[in-house]
Amino acid sequence: MQEFIELARKLLAEQLDLNPQDIAMETKLEDLDADSIDVVELIMALEDAYDVEFPEEGLENLLTFGALVTALYQHLEQVKNG
Amino acid sequence: MKIAVDVMGGDYGSGEVIGGVLRWLRESEGSVILVGPEQEIAAVLAEHSYDAARLEVVNATEVIAMGESPAIAIRRKKNASIVVATGMVKAGQADAVLSCGSTGAQMAAALFILGRMEGIERPPIVGAIPNARGTHSLLIDVGANVDCRPGQLVQFGALGSAYASAIQSIAKPRVGLLNNGAEETKGNAAAAEAFTLLKQQPKLNFIGNVEGRDLFNGDCEVIVCDGFTGNIVLKAMEGLVLFLAQQTMRELGRLPSIYQAVDYRQVGGAPLLGVKGVSIVCHGSSKSQAIYGGMKIAAQCVESRIVEQQQQSLAELI
Numbered sequence: 001m002q003e004f005i006e007l008a009r010k011l012l013a014e015q016l017d018l019n020p021q022d023i024a025m026e027t028k029l030e031d032l033d034a035d036s037i038d039v040v041e042l043i044m045a046l047e048d049a050y051d052v053e054f055p056e057e058g059l060e061n062l063l064t065f066g067a068l069v070t071a072l073y074q075h076l077e078q079v080k081n082g
Numbered sequence: 083m084k085i086a087v088d089v090m091g092g093d094y095g096s097g098e099v100i101g102g103v104l105r106w107l108r109e110s111e112g113s114v115i116l117v118g119p120e121q122e123i124a125a126v127l128a129e130h131s132y133d134a135a136r137l138e139v140v141n142a143t144e145v146i147a148m149g150e151s152p153a154i155a156i157r158r159k160k161n162a163s164i165v166v167a168t169g170m171v172k173a174g175q176a177d178a179v180l181s182c183g184s185t186g187a188q189m190a191a192a193l194f195i196l197g198r199m200e201g202i203e204r205p206p207i208v209g210a211i212p213n214a215r216g217t218h219s220l221l222i223d224v225g226a227n228v229d230c231r232p233g234q235l236v237q238f239g240a241l242g243s244a245y246a247s248a249i250q251s252i253a254k255p256r257v258g259l260l261n262n263g264a265e266e267t268k269g270n271a272a273a274a275e276a277f278t279l280l281k282q283q284p285k286l287n288f289i290g291n292v293e294g295r296d297l298f299n300g301d302c303e304v305i306v307c308d309g310f311t312g313n314i315v316l317k318a319m320e321g322l323v324l325f326l327a328q329q330t331m332r333e334l335g336r337l338p339s340i341y342q343a344v345d346y347r348q349v350g351g352a353p354l355l356g357v358k359g360v361s362i363v364c365h366g367s368s369k370s371q372a373i374y375g376g377m378k379i380a381a382q383c384v385e386s387r388i389v390e391q392q393q394q395s396l397a398e399l400i
């Protein structure tokens with residue numbers, strides 16, 4: 001999971017022109033000025049990296065970076081495990 | 083020339099949209115694809131005569147509402163009219179897409195379906211403002227991005243510069259930053275940072291801050307601001323024009339022709355810049371006259387190859 005989180009952190013930092021260290025698990029996406037387009041861009045980049053399609057359901061309710069990457073990682077694990 | 087029209091999302095319903103499209107169809111040699119609920123479109127078409135050989139209907143039943151998160155809705159609603167219509171441009175089945183639905187959804191569709199140009203994060207909407215020199219100054223962004231990072235304003239400057247070079251044949255368009263004063267230190271933190279970043283771009287002809295009253299003097303060809311500010315400026319101008327038109331009509335009993343050139347109810351639409359396809363954003367409150375104007379703008383953008391021209395100029399600026 002750590003590898004997934006670090007990649008997500010790096011991708012989001014690049015998108016938002018931030019230092020990856022500024023993005024903690026508990027950091028609110030709103031506090032990073034990340035909007036829904038930023039979130040979808042991150043998801044699409046992770047989809048490319050892991051060759052998977054993430055669902056959109058419930059995304060609006062994931063308010064922190066940690067909540068977002070955890071939900072995405074759980075889906076990735078489900079896909080891997082069939 | 084084929085234009086895909088998203089008939090959904092306008093304040094006045096699909097009848098007004100289709101009415102404007104059919105007028106353009108009669109007066110041009112192009113063809114159109116109407117994208118939306120086919121039964122609703124058929125009911126409107128039944129009231130008109132038109133050249134059926136140049137009109138196609140593609141069924142799309144989903145609509146992205148104004149309150150929805152645009153980017154997520156674009157992924158979730160694959161059969162939304164704006165998604166289907168934009169997809170036709172991507173697939174080469176249409177040369178341009180036009181919509182008066184949710185601007186956020188149209189921007190997200192353009193970004194994720196058409197794709198962005200190299201070096202561009204978010205596509206802005208360009209508004210053409212008539213000026214005292216008899217030309218147009220370009221105000222960017224007039225509403226696609228309400229929150230902008232300072233670096234994005236630099237990209238808007240580069241896009242505006244590329245667009246002005248392409249459309250107006252200006253070698254080095256002057257770029258100004260809309261601010262509340264001319265001095266370098268004016269403005270909020272984002273404006274001050276944008277000023278610093280713009281000044282550091284050697285290939286941009288940045289002339290400094292521009293105040294609201296200077297929008298119409300023609301001293302610069304490109305004026306950048308965030309979409310929140312730009313949209314308020316645009317709509318304040320539209321309201322002022324309507325007010326002055328009413329007062330002028332009351333006093334003189336007629337309107338000088340300049341009012342037609344600045345009346346948003348007739349001008350119609352504006353292109354999204356920085357994306358790999360022509361996407362024309364129309365007012366949500368567009369009536370058929372505005373849609374007709376938007377169709378003409380879409381055709382002009384295709385004919386003048388704004389996408390290729392922007393890409394070429396952008397490569398030299400970024």
